Amino acid sequence: xxxTFTKVFDTPVFKGxxxxxxxxxxxxxxxxxxxxxxxxxxxxxxxxxxxxVDEALDADIDKxxxxxxxxxxxxxxxxxxxxxxxxxxxxxxxxxxxYHDELAxxxxxxxxxxxxWAKGTDTAFAIQTIKYYAGWADKIxxxxxxxxxxxxxxxxxxxxxxxxxxVPWNFPLLLLSWKIGPALATGNCIVLKPSEFTPLTAIRxxxxxxxxxxxxxxxxxxxxYGPTAGAALSSHMNVEKIAFTGSTLVGxxxxxxxxxxxxxxxTLELGGKSPSIIYDDCDLEQAVNWASHGxxxxxxxxxxxxxxxxxxxxxxxxxxARFVARAKNIKVGDPFAEDIDQGPQVSQQQYDRIMSYIASxxxxxxxGYFIQPTVFTGTxxxxxxxxxxxxxxxxxxIKFTDQDDVIKQANDTIYGLASSVFTQDINRALETAHKLKxxxxxxxxxxxxxxxxxxxxxxxxxxxxxLGEYALHNYTNTKAVHVNLGHKM
Amino acid sequence: MPSTFQQTxxxxxxxxxxxxxxxxxxxGKFVDPVKGGSIDVYNPATGKLLTSVxxxxxxxxxxxxxxxKQAYKTSWGLKVPGTQRGKLLNKLADLIERDLxxxxxLESLNTGKPFAVSKRFDIGATVxxxxxxxxxxxxxxxxxxxxxxxxxxxxxxxxxxxxxxxVPWNYPLSMVSWKIGPALATGNTIVLKPSELTPLTAQKLAAVxxxxxxxxxxxxxxxxYGSTxxxxxxxxPLIQKVAFTGSTATGxxxxxxxxxxxxxxxTLELGGRSPNIIxxxxxxxxAIKWASMGIFPNAGQTxxxxxxxxxxxxxxxxxVEKFSAAAKALGGAAGDPFSASTQHGPQVSQTQMERVLGYxxxxxxxxxxxxxxxxxxxxxGYFIQPTVFSGTxxxxxxxxxxxxxxxxxIKFxxxxxxxxxxxxxxxxxxxxxxxxxxxxxxxxxHALEAGSLxxxxxxxxxxxxxFGGxxxxxxxxxLGEYALQTYTQVxxxxxxxxxxx
Numbered sequence: 001x002x003x004t005f006t007k008v009f010d011t012p013v014f015k016g017x018x019x020x021x022x023x024x025x026x027x028x029x030x031x032x033x034x035x036x037x038x039x040x041x042x043x044x045x046x047x048x049x050x051x052x053v054d055e056a057l058d059a060d061i062d063k064x065x066x067x068x069x070x071x072x073x074x075x076x077x078x079x080x081x082x083x084x085x086x087x088x089x090x091x092x093x094x095x096x097x098x099y100h101d102e103l104a105x106x107x108x109x110x111x112x113x114x115x116x117w118a119k120g121t122d123t124a125f126a127i128q129t130i131k132y133y134a135g136w137a138d139k140i141x142x143x144x145x146x147x148x149x150x151x152x153x154x155x156x157x158x159x160x161x162x163x164x165x166x167v168p169w170n171f172p173l174l175l176l177s178w179k180i181g182p183a184l185a186t187g188n189c190i191v192l193k194p195s196e197f198t199p200l201t202a203i204r205x206x207x208x209x210x211x212x213x214x215x216x217x218x219x220x221x222x223x224x225y226g227p228t229a230g231a232a233l234s235s236h237m238n239v240e241k242i243a244f245t246g247s248t249l250v251g252x253x254x255x256x257x258x259x260x261x262x263x264x265x266x267t268l269e270l271g272g273k274s275p276s277i278i279y280d281d282c283d284l285e286q287a288v289n290w291a292s293h294g295x296x297x298x299x300x301x302x303x304x305x306x307x308x309x310x311x312x313x314x315x316x317x318x319x320x321a322r323f324v325a326r327a328k329n330i331k332v333g334d335p336f337a338e339d340i341d342q343g344p345q346v347s348q349q350q351y352d353r354i355m356s357y358i359a360s361x362x363x364x365x366x367x368g369y370f371i372q373p374t375v376f377t378g379t380x381x382x383x384x385x386x387x388x389x390x391x392x393x394x395x396x397x398i399k400f401t402d403q404d405d406v407i408k409q410a411n412d413t414i415y416g417l418a419s420s421v422f423t424q425d426i427n428r429a430l431e432t433a434h435k436l437k438x439x440x441x442x443x444x445x446x447x448x449x450x451x452x453x454x455x456x457x458x459x460x461x462x463x464x465x466x467l468g469e470y471a472l473h474n475y476t477n478t479k480a481v482h483v484n485l486g487h488k489m
Numbered sequence: 490m491p492s493t494f495q496q497t498x499x500x501x502x503x504x505x506x507x508x509x510x511x512x513x514x515x516x517g518k519f520v521d522p523v524k525g526g527s528i529d530v531y532n533p534a535t536g537k538l539l540t541s542v543x544x545x546x547x548x549x550x551x552x553x554x555x556x557x558k559q560a561y562k563t564s565w566g567l568k569v570p571g572t573q574r575g576k577l578l579n580k581l582a583d584l585i586e587r588d589l590x591x592x593x594x595l596e597s598l599n600t601g602k603p604f605a606v607s608k609r610f611d612i613g614a615t616v617x618x619x620x621x622x623x624x625x626x627x628x629x630x631x632x633x634x635x636x637x638x639x640x641x642x643x644x645x646x647x648x649x650x651x652x653x654x655x656v657p658w659n660y661p662l663s664m665v666s667w668k669i670g671p672a673l674a675t676g677n678t679i680v681l682k683p684s685e686l687t688p689l690t691a692q693k694l695a696a697v698x699x700x701x702x703x704x705x706x707x708x709x710x711x712x713x714y715g716s717t718x719x720x721x722x723x724x725x726p727l728i729q730k731v732a733f734t735g736s737t738a739t740g741x742x743x744x745x746x747x748x749x750x751x752x753x754x755x756t757l758e759l760g761g762r763s764p765n766i767i768x769x770x771x772x773x774x775x776a777i778k779w780a781s782m783g784i785f786p787n788a789g790q791t792x793x794x795x796x797x798x799x800x801x802x803x804x805x806x807x808x809v810e811k812f813s814a815a816a817k818a819l820g821g822a823a824g825d826p827f828s829a830s831t832q833h834g835p836q837v838s839q840t841q842m843e844r845v846l847g848y849x850x851x852x853x854x855x856x857x858x859x860x861x862x863x864x865x866x867x868x869x870g871y872f873i874q875p876t877v878f879s880g881t882x883x884x885x886x887x888x889x890x891x892x893x894x895x896x897x898x899i900k901f902x903x904x905x906x907x908x909x910x911x912x913x914x915x916x917x918x919x920x921x922x923x924x925x926x927x928x929x930x931x932x933x934x935h936a937l938e939a940g941s942l943x944x945x946x947x948x949x950x951x952x953x954x955x956f957g958g959x960x961x962x963x964x965x966x967x968l969g970e971y972a973l974q975t976y977t978q979v980x981x982x983x984x985x986x987x988x989x990x
Contacts, residue, residue, distance in 0.1 A: 131575075139625070427985075
């Protein structure tokens with residue numbers, strides 16, 4: 001039995017009524033959890049309850065995995081041709097086009113990002129990602145490898161089976177698309193746990209997935225807490241692979257659970273403390289703009305945020321003045337008001353955490369979970385705000401003189417997700433980029449992502465790559481087939 | 490002002506109107522040819538005139554190339570990201586699907602294919618091929634190649650610019666899709682010549698290309714003769730690449746024209762005399778069905794047709810008897826393409842029919858044994874009876890491509906003999922092996938000199954599998970990811986990060 005979430009929006013940027021079924025989406029049905037418990041979904045703009053959603057516990061995860069396995073054995077996996085999978089993913093993309101504004105509104109309501117960003121970036125990019133992977137579905141190819149003429153040797157890139165996917169709260173819909181796109185294109189069935197902070201767009205997607213015509217059980221979406229539902233998924237004996245995006249701390253737990261259960265394959269997209277290196281000879285205006293986007297985008301709640309900004313001595317004062325002025329110009333307020341750049345942080349918890357980091361620097365006044373863009377200078381490399389991931393609109397600006405030294409400082413971190421380099425000298429740009437230990441190196445830009453370019457971390461920022469053709473590897477098992485054409489024993 | 494061709498059909502399989510503009514499609518508009526001129530288009534099922542379509546000449550090709558070049562520099566090429574190119578291709582596929590029945594009706598009117606076949610195979614396949622390439626448009630990838638840390642070395646797979654495409658009459662719209670799909674996905678602009686025998690579906694395609702939103706000049710469709718429009722394309726100094734599907738004889742002329750002009754890249758999809766090898770231990774029932782599928786559909790007008798059927802002696806007599814019976818039954822289902830019970834259509838033109846009949850006479854003269862068929866079917870239209878004759882690989886009627894519903898049978902003893910006979914041809918487009926012995930199937934397949942190998946099936950073409958010839962059946966591959974290579978040039982970029990002289 002499903003319940004329905006209904007809300008009427010009457011805001012300057014979005015007006016409309018939305019109404020969609022909620023529940024745990026298992027085997028093509030919306031159901032309550034076996035224990036009947038619920039999770040409160042809070043609006044970070046005002047701290048009030050939006051709605052309650054059903055909670056998934058162990059037994060529900062098990063049910064979802066069984067439904068996924070059934071679908072994999074009958075209506076999905078290699079029972080559905082690549083062309084069929086492509087057609088359904090394309091249909092999904094077209095339906096998301098149709099519901100574009102609605103999805104953006106739900107995201108802004110649930111996460112606190114502005115409607116403008118949710119529409120123009122999150123939802124738009126999510127749709128593009130789904131359409132991108134639709135194009136791969138009928139192009140999954142292995143290799144034929146020459147050994148000798150008495151043999152036919154080839155590889156198949158087979159779907160893994162039931163895959164578990166755990167999605168965070170910072171880009172709920174977008175990161176859901178990064179996960180389901182390649183997994184479905186390659187023929188897997190999914191049990192996906194959205195974040196308990198931001199489950200609404202994921203739940204809305206259930207009925208869109210159904211409308212697109214995916215067979216029952218191919219996609220199962222079950223909201224729950226990490227220590228219960230997330231843990232159950234990570235340690236389930238019939239889940240062949242777990243893909244997790246979130247904090248490094250929890251990423252370890254996922255990997256541990258995998259190793260203690262069935263050694264399921266693990267890919268992790270974790271935290272970062274990414275360096276932006278700004279040389280004297282950069283285009284200063286552009287560097288300021290990109291560095292600002294690098295740290296303040298999504299209220300600083302981006303794993304690849306350029307949160308350590310290294311500025312060469314020659315332009316340091318000028319950069320800082322312009323950067324601080326720009327930070328001051330960021331308008332913080334209601335996500336559904338016009339002309340607002342930044343909404344609240346996603347939750348009380350996150351707000352408290354960031355504020356405690358700020359307390360170890362300079363304190364700012366705030367209302368709701370709103371935090372003013374904050375800039376620190378005069379730091380030393382061992383400070384908490386320099387080493388640890390804050391995940392808020394808090395940038396640290398560090399002066400440097402020497403190229404080799406800044407590269408060393410930039411690499412002096414357990415993380416390795418992203419980096420950026422600003423300079424007009426192509427040799428310096430590429431040399432620096434090649435030496436930085438990070439999965440993405442942006443040159444004269446930051447936070448630029450494309451559905452077809454891979455993204456992921458070095459070191460403790462993660463394992464594996466999302467997006468691009470690379471993501472397909474995460475969701476296939478390689479089988480080598482050796483056909484004897486004439487060797488005799 | 491170009492005219493339109495319109496006809497209302499009231500048939501058991503299609504009730505509705507077909508409607509096309511008959512002008513040349515250049516720079517997003519239908520225009521009259523510079524020198525006037527048109528070519529009559531016939532209905533091969535009846536032999537009657539359908540309409541006439543504009544015929545271009547050198548001047549029109551020049552205008553089209555200029556438009557394509559301009560579009561490439563401004564509104565296509567790498568100016569438009571792959572995602573956008575993919576979006577337009579998907580839209581095009583959607584529109585063709587929307588008008589599926591009308592396209593199928595036009596195709597059947599123009600070629601005589603049974604309506605159900607036009608719909609499911611020709612037009613249906615067109616939609617899926619375009620969708621397949623829509624999905625590749627944002628996945629054109631070069632490589633970075635490790636050399637040393639003093640260099641950034643990588644490749645780009647860039648479009649050519651303006652490409653020329655010449656398309657045959659046997660699968661008119663479907664062959665257009667094999668060409669424009671990868672060419673547009675990779676960012677090229679196109680000047681395409683349909684066959685002057687079968688231009689109707691290309692004319693309608695032009696209209697939906699506009700509706701889909703392709704910028705003017707990206708696709709230009711110039712109907713005309715091979716000796717004028719085709720020749721101009723092949724020798725045009727501003728066309729960087731030409732792709733041709735048709736006869737080996739014309740393929741030679743295209744390659745020669747390129748050699749004598751600007752050495753434009755050439756890919757050719759030519760004829761075939763493909764061997765279908767059936768061993769004693771084949772599943773006989775299935776082998777007969779597939780062998781029939783290999784030669785008789787489309788009245789045998791398929792480049793990869795399994796037109797030489799090599800049958801091992803142990804099952805030879807049984808095969809001849811049952812296969813001939815199947816051929817005869819098919820002949821009984823010849824007729825009006827719009828009748829629901831029709832399974833066998835005409836040859837595309839009077840000329841083609843006479844050519845096939847000429848080979849049948851030759852076969853008889855060379856001492857071949859005719860088991861069934863061997864004559865024209867009826868008096869109206871260009872129908873030929875499904876024919877089965879047997880002989881040896883030395884006969885000209887067995888070595889040369891007939892391109893009709895004519896199966897040539899050859900008896901063989903051993904596997905080695907079969908392979909030798911199969912490879913004893915200047916062609917190499919396709920081949921098939923029927924046997925229940927897996928190791929033998931693959932071993933023989935690997936030994937055959939052909940671009941497509943079918944084991945226990947025939948002509949199950951897939952969007953993802955490359956298709957093309959060995960030897961004089963052509964060079965280059967269509968379909969699959971391989972077709973992308975056909976329409977891109979590789980640029981290697983070496984960036985010095987610190988090497989000093």
